[in-house]
Amino acid sequence: xxxxxxxxxxxxxxxxxxxxxxxxxxxxxxxxxxxxxxxxxxxxxxxxxxxxxxxxxxxxxxxxxxxxxxxxxxxxxxxxxxxxxxxxxxxxxxxxxxxxxxxxxxxxxxxxxxxxxxxxxxxxxxxxxxxxxxxxxxxxxxxxxxxxxxxxxxxxxxxxxxxxxxxxxxxxxxxxxxxxxxxxxxxxxxxxxxxxxxxxxxxxxxxxxxxxxxxxxxxxxxxxxxxxxxxxxxxxxxxxxxxxxxxxxxxxxxxxxxxxxxxxxxxxxxxxxxxxxxxxxxxxxxxxxxxxxxxxxxxxxxxxxxxxxxxxxxxxxxxxxxxxxxxxxxxxxxxxxxxxxxxxxxxxxxxxxxxxxxxxxxxxxxxxxxxxxxxxxxxxxxxxxxxxxxxxxxxxxxxxxxxxxxxxxxxxxxxxxxxxxxxxxxxxxxxxxxxxxxxxxxxxxxxxxxxxxxxxxxxxxxxxxxxxxxxxxxxxxxxxxxxxxxxxxxxxxxxxxxxxxxxxxxxxxxxxxxxxxxxxxxxxxxxxxxxxxxxxxxxxxxxxxxxxxxx
Numbered sequence: 001x002x003x004x005x006x007x008x009x010x011x012x013x014x015x016x017x018x019x020x021x022x023x024x025x026x027x028x029x030x031x032x033x034x035x036x037x038x039x040x041x042x043x044x045x046x047x048x049x050x051x052x053x054x055x056x057x058x059x060x061x062x063x064x065x066x067x068x069x070x071x072x073x074x075x076x077x078x079x080x081x082x083x084x085x086x087x088x089x090x091x092x093x094x095x096x097x098x099x100x101x102x103x104x105x106x107x108x109x110x111x112x113x114x115x116x117x118x119x120x121x122x123x124x125x126x127x128x129x130x131x132x133x134x135x136x137x138x139x140x141x142x143x144x145x146x147x148x149x150x151x152x153x154x155x156x157x158x159x160x161x162x163x164x165x166x167x168x169x170x171x172x173x174x175x176x177x178x179x180x181x182x183x184x185x186x187x188x189x190x191x192x193x194x195x196x197x198x199x200x201x202x203x204x205x206x207x208x209x210x211x212x213x214x215x216x217x218x219x220x221x222x223x224x225x226x227x228x229x230x231x232x233x234x235x236x237x238x239x240x241x242x243x244x245x246x247x248x249x250x251x252x253x254x255x256x257x258x259x260x261x262x263x264x265x266x267x268x269x270x271x272x273x274x275x276x277x278x279x280x281x282x283x284x285x286x287x288x289x290x291x292x293x294x295x296x297x298x299x300x301x302x303x304x305x306x307x308x309x310x311x312x313x314x315x316x317x318x319x320x321x322x323x324x325x326x327x328x329x330x331x332x333x334x335x336x337x338x339x340x341x342x343x344x345x346x347x348x349x350x351x352x353x354x355x356x357x358x359x360x361x362x363x364x365x366x367x368x369x370x371x372x373x374x375x376x377x378x379x380x381x382x383x384x385x386x387x388x389x390x391x392x393x394x395x396x397x398x399x400x401x402x403x404x405x406x407x408x409x410x411x412x413x414x415x416x417x418x419x420x421x422x423x424x425x426x427x428x429x430x431x432x433x434x435x436x437x438x439x440x441x442x443x444x445x446x447x448x449x450x451x452x453x454x455x456x457x458x459x460x461x462x463x464x465x466x467x468x469x470x471x472x473x474x475x476x477x478x479x480x481x482x483x484x485x486x487x488x489x490x491x492x493x494x495x496x497x498x499x500x501x502x503x504x505x506x507x508x509x510x511x512x513x514x515x516x517x518x519x520x521x522x523x524x525x526x527x528x529x530x531x532x533x534x535x536x537x538x539x540x541x542x543x544x545x546x547x548x549x550x551x
Contacts, residue, residue, distance in 0.1 A: 026068060026108065027305050029228045029264065034071045037262050037313050038079065040291055041224065044260065044315050054224075055083025060102060061220070063258075064227040065202040066249060067105035067143065070116030072226050077103055077120060092134065099126075099133040104216060105143040108230060109196050113145035144215045148199040152177035152186045181205070182245050183275075184233050200230060203248040208255050225253045226262040231307070244268070247279035257318065264301075264313035267294060270349035271491045272309065273500070284343040289324040291315040294351050297330055298438040308434070309493035326353055350490055354532045359490060359504060361523045370463075370502035377431060377498060378458035381417030386457050388414070402428055402448065402456040415455050421465060425472040426450045427479065428460040434495030441538035443485045443492055447476040461499060466510075474510045482537040483519040489536065 045054035054060065064072045080098045081091075088094040099121065107113025114124050117140070123131040126141025133141060155177035162169045177186040181204045191197055205211040212220060229249035232242040246265045253261050269276045269283070283289060295301035296310040314324075327338040328351070339353040346363075350356055382401070388408035392398035397412040399422055415422060428448040434440055447463065449472050456462070463479065466472045478484060487504040488497070508514060520530050 026112075026230050027228060027302055027307075028069045029071050030302070031071050031075065033264070033301060034075055036293070037226065037264065038072075038075055040293070040313075040315050041226065041260060041262050042079075044290060044317060048317070048319070053083050055079040056087065058084055058087055058097060058102070060223045062103050062224045062226065063222040063256075064105045064116075065225060065253065066108045066200065066227050066229045067116040068108060068112040068228070070105065070119030070143070072228075073103050073105050073116060073143070074119045076226075095132055096135050100135050100142065103142060104220075104222070106202055106215070107143060107145035108200055109198075110145060110147070113140075113143055116143045117141060142216070144201075146201070147193075147197060148201045148204050149197055150179035150184050150186070150189055150199045151181060151204065152190070153180040154178055155186070179204075182233060182248060183243050189233070198230075198233070200245075200249075203245065203252055205252075208252040212256060222256060222258050224260045224262070225256065225258045226260075228264045231266055244272075244274055244276060247276055251279065251282075254316065259318050261316040262313065263316075264311060266307050266309060267296065267312045267351065268309040268493045270309075270312075270351055271493045280348070284347075284349060286316075287321045287323075287342075287344075288316050288318065289314055289343060290317045290320045290322070291325045291327075293327045293329060295329045296351060300329065300331060300438075308495065326351070328352060348491055352536075354529075355486075355490055358523075358525060358529050358533065359487070361525065362487065362504065362506060365506070365523070367506040367508070370505040370507050371499050373464050373507055374429075374499040374502050375418075375462040377461065379418060379421070379460070379462045380415050380455045380457070382415070382455070382457040384457050384459050398453075400450075400454045402450060402454065402460055404457065404459045410455075421462065422455050423452045425452065425466040425469055426454065426462050427464045427466075427472050427476050428456055429463040429479070429497065431459060431461050431497060432495045433497045440489075441536070442540065443489045443537065444479065444497060446540055447479045449473060449476055461497075463502075471510045474513055478508065478510075478514040480540050481514060481516050481519060482533055482539060483516050486533045486537045 042054055046052060062073075062076050064070075067073060077095075077098050080102060081094060084094050084098070088097055103120070105113075105116050105120070107116055117126060118124050120143065121128075121131040121133050121141055123129070125131065125139040126133055126136040126143070127139055131141075136142075155172040155174070157170050157172055159168050160171045161167070175187045175190065178184060179186070179189070179199065182199070184198070189198060201211065201215075202208070212222075229246045231246050232244050244266070247269065250261070250263060250265070253263070269280050271280075292312055292314040294310065294312040298306065298308065298310065301311045323340040323342050325338050325340045328335045336353060341353070341356065343349055345356075346359070350359060382403075384404050386401075387403055387406070388401045388410035389395065390408060392400075392409040395409055395411050398409045399412050399415060401408050401410050412419060412422065426449075428450050430445040433443065433445045448460070449469070450456070451469065464472070464475050466475065484505050488501045490504055492501040512518075525533075
């Protein structure tokens with residue numbers, strides 16, 4: 001056995017760069033990206049251990065609890081094989097020690113567990129003839145996988161006649177529940193043995209420490225947990241509307257009390273909802289996030305994988321209490337300087353370092369904000385797919401209805417919610433705004449001024465209600481400013497533009513027309529801060545506001 005066989009370095013080509021992703025939910029990590037994360041770990045360990053190398057310690061244990069290609073395990077093994085050369089001079093003894101005592105994984109599917117063993121042991125069987133580990137007695141080695149099932153709860157119940165005894169019984173309706181651990185839809189994920197259940201062992205447990213003891217032994221404790229978890233359950237939702245699950249993997253990893261946790265996830269947790277609010281609060285207020293590297297540009301980091309809002313990886317350190325160093329990446333290269341800052345100043349993570357000073361100046365005035373003015377979703381109680389008649393002819397009390405890409409007409413009696421708003425001047429904003437472009441630059445659609453006698457479906461939010469057309473016009477001009485849309489961008493990580501994205505925007509008096517120049521002066525922005533805003537937010541053209549319906 002020679003050194004190249006064991007270290008698995010200098011492979012040309014590296015097969016793990018060629019594997020297609022399973023889906024946007026289960027994304028393979030490119031080797032180069034995995035090594036960037038390991039470099040971050042190496043630096044952090046050295047900073048906390050008087051310059052010592054993490055790869056030179058034969059007692060440390062590493063776990064990838066959701067391994068797919070095995071790239072993290074393989075690269076860790078390569079680094080340990082180099083770092084332990086002095087401590088364990090014999091190559092075979094060294095490799096055997098690393099693979100049996102230090103490196104562990106949990107496969108997320110049967111297929112990925114086999115891929116991981118092939119990557120790590122150079123054999124699909126850890127104890128096979130060609131395995132580079134020589135002390136395993138089992139085929140699995142330290143890469144565990146066994147099919148796990150969802151635990152369904154919350155099924156609908158109905159009264160039925162007992163077919164054997166007569167009388168009435170309460171019956172649970174199979175297919176109407178959800179998994180109590182991950183929220184999977186039973187109708188979608190209750191599958192036969194021939195299909196993957198996608199019930200991941202690492203999060204389908206009430207006691208993660210007991211689960212790890214079951215898999216690897218009661219005395220097992222991991223110093224480092226690292227990897228790239230499944231991101232979401234696509235159970236009827238798609239992309240941004242699918243249910244996120246990566247937060248459960250992070251939380252269970254922290255519950256195992258590692259010294260270090262290094263993980264790559266979608267960045268939507270910085271500001272997104274859908275079950276992420278408590279997770280975000282924990283991450284921002286713990287002060288244990290030491291480093292975060294952010295890839296806001298679509299397809300950057302994971303080429304060809306569309307993850308709206310971008311991705312990021314972080315290093316969480318158990319014994320750390322301090323600011324987090326944030327580095328933005330663009331086209332694979334650092335953009336601007338890495339900056340250390342506290343993350344709990346605001347309720348969301350402000351991802352660009354250059355934006356913090358601007359937001360600080362705006363919030364220092366302690367003005368009320370537009371989220372108090374903007375309506376919740378479905379302002380008139382009408383769904384997106386609701387359409388009225390093409391003409392008001394024959395309708396007793398016709399209301400003009402703004403809907404998805406068209407205007408129709410309904411009777412006032414058909415407006416189920418907030419009918420009193422019909423007779424006010426309103427400014428409407430689309431509830432979803434964004435494109436498939438790699439970089440978002442508008443963040444909000446053009447506002448629509450809707451006069452008395454109008455309503456809308458949930459395609460729109462009512463961004464403001466007014467007594468006069470002049471006020472509505474001034475408000476719509478304010479919404480079109482780059483300044484306002486920049487503040488929106490700090491909270492808007494997906495296409496959804498709900499009322500929460502307006503929470504940083506000051507609700508200014510409408511006694512004058514607000515322009516970017518006036519707003520920059522009002523908040524004392526510097527030339528550099530103004531240049532940054534205008535580099536991030538494109539101007540809307542000068543066409544009429546109500547042309548937004550035709551966009």
